[in-house]
Amino acid sequence: MYNFKEIEKKWQNYWDKNKTFKVKNEGKNPYYILVEFPYPSGSGLHVGHVRSYTAQDALARMKRMQGFNVLYPMGYDAFGAPAEEYAIKTHQHPKNVVKKNVEVFGNQMRTLGFSFDWDRSFSTTDPEYYKWTQWQFIQFFKHDMAYKAVTKVNWCPKCKMVLSNEDAAGGVCERCGTQVEQKEKSQWMLRMAKYSEDLLKGLDDTNFAEKVKLGQINWIGKSSGVEMDVDIVGGGKFSIFTTCIETVYGITFFVIAPDGKLIEELMPRVENKEEVLEYIKETSLKSSMDRTELNKGKSGVLVKGVEAINPINGKHVPIYLGDFVLGDYGTGAVMAVPAHDQRDYEYAKEHNLDIVQVIEGDISTKAFEKQDYLGKNCKLMNSEEFTGLTVEEAKEKITDMLVQKGIARRVNNYKMRDWVFGRQRFWGEPIPMIYCDDCGWNPVKEEDLPVTLPDVTEYEPTDNGESPLAKIDEFVNCKCPVCGKDAKRETDTMPQWAGSSWYFLRFMDPHNDHEFASMDAMKYWNKVDWYNGGMEHTARHLLYARFWIQFLYNIGLVPNKEMIWTRVSHGMVLGSDNQKMSKSKGNVINPDDIVNEYGADTLRMYEMFMGDYQMDAPWNIDSLKGCSRFIDRIIKIGEKLNDKSGYTDEILANKTIAKVEYDLTHLKYNTAVSSLMIMLNEYDKFENGITKDDYRLLLILLNPIIPHITEELNEQYNLGEAICKSTWPQYDESKTQDELLTLAIQVNGKLRGTIKVNKDKPNDEVLKLAKEEENVSKHLEGKEIIKEIVIPGKIVNIVVK
């Protein structure tokens, strides 16, 4: 094995000293490659990071050689709970924890030879950065896009802490196992739901992978339907939302949300108040998790004393309270059609309610639902004048009628809610708002930004669920920015998603101290050309970031409504047991160990070669050794240099350039590597050794993936200027294919032989040659030829009887 330690260090220093990868906001062909910046955890860089950073590094290095001005930046997303919890445990300021971890990550990334422009690096926790995150929040507020509202939070009574949904999974606190309670809390929200339609439409201006787009679409969850008014017997009304108005004649009851406003309004008329209140209380104790778990039975109570009138036929039907109806989706009330909705069906069975069938189909054991009847020409029944119409016709006609009568409206509903933006944590961007008894909520003056986190030593959460900042008087007490009287600061901080929603803009202009990024810089880079990250972030992070950008666009602060062009995602690197790497499973691979034992180039190459980039792949140390062996062979073939020039095999050279170029831009790193292995195998077969041009070509093509050793060999054999300063080789399309092709000959679809023909040979001559082939002619003997198919350059198939 070669001395990779010395060689890799040498070239890393070279790139550093020469600022090889420093990029300016000027020149032709700007190209922005972005990888998700890491959360600098205490456990250091993961081999999964190495996979995606290497992949995009390879792309960046190739693009640079092809004359693009490549921005390939790196930073840190360092706010968040783990650093805070570690700080609590070890009694130090989280910023020190982060500083240490950032250093570790930085060093690790440097030893891997990534071509980041380190001069543009920052952490979301830098006051110079989060100043602008806070400034942007103020813009949200000023444009009425941020507001305070009461929401429920997961509360662990033992830890005295607000928990994220993830930390409250299964309804128990992840840290201590205590039953989680729901607690009401007034929090800052961003009006994200308002952007539902725009976020859907915006996808047309992107080149995201189809599955990424789908993830976004599902998350937004648009459904088109009808909102219909329902009168209550004896006065009053409410409305319901439905996507299946065609079943309106099948309504046998209504269900309303226990956590909605409607039941509050109805309360005075309710006869069984105690029962109803008890049920409301029960529901409020359940987290959304619990509600789902109790899915088995459909709980609920009859609301006595009020009845609803089915607007289409005037029938009186009961109203129930059921916790499967959510107070904050739709109108918080639903029409129940047990014959055609499984959920209603179960509810009706449980509570012994009528079932009225209105669409022809089998409802003996379960509901005949929309996925059963839509698009299948099913007909209505028991529906007065609509009986006999198809579902599709009825849907339109019933809607038209209800709309005409003024009791219904066509509406769209979205699952996506407003963004709960407050966190009761210390380690986040303080929300830059001040409350004054006289003036209410007002933003901190811009010249007073950033609102920095105080240097204290206690980060323990408070007893009442407030952020630890609430205990720090010198932080809380301040002057009202409007009237100057004593006032109090908001003590909630922002969620971790905040800083990562716009960091890619900052990379375009990272040192700007009078705006978050200049319009010129953003116009120059235009959009992120490639954004690579984990599949787990393609729904939420991407949606938050797009929302944030669309808002900035609408107030004229960024040049494009969508700032990310292509989003791709990579598969995970699994442990050798095919399981997700985790300390508890003991299957974690530390990239440092691999770099020490085999070198960064070997690790980089292996991670590119291990499998389809977009798919999960298990770690396999033997396979890595194979890559190490390949690099040894590259070094060794240098001894076979002859003094000829040009390419020994023109076709091989052109073919491989084309292949590598295609593969590196289509996430097919594994086949790029294998085509280079093939090239080396061919070189080995050359009888008179290889030329300098042959060797340099191999090294240049390999350089994006294994940059250190290729530079070293290029220098050692004096093959030309440093590869990082060189131009990517051009290929000649006409020379990527041999003149003589091997053509497969089939008889009745079965391979019977091959022939070598010139690629321009006319079809009839090809066919003639094919029939003469020894084995083929044997299979044709005594048979009648029915059909002859010649696909030039591909195959010949002769069909016989």
Next chain:
RNA sequence: GCAGGUGUGGCGAAAUUGGCAGACGCACUAGACUUAGGAUCUAGCGGAGCAAUCCAUGGGGGUUCAAGUCCCUUCACCUGCACCA
């Protein structure tokens, strides 16, 4: 339950997008070199068969001259979301 994804040798995987299934690598076997080999090189390597040939891409069916690839159906696993009306 819904959505998305995956399923090909002993293993990681390829397959120009409908055209010779298994490229490339690992592991394995045999041989060479060697004091030695966990180094290197050469050859072999889906299954059955001496062979011609036959069988084979989770299972079943279909379209086609031709299917891993398209259509229908079914099973298994993974990842999200989860009573969304």
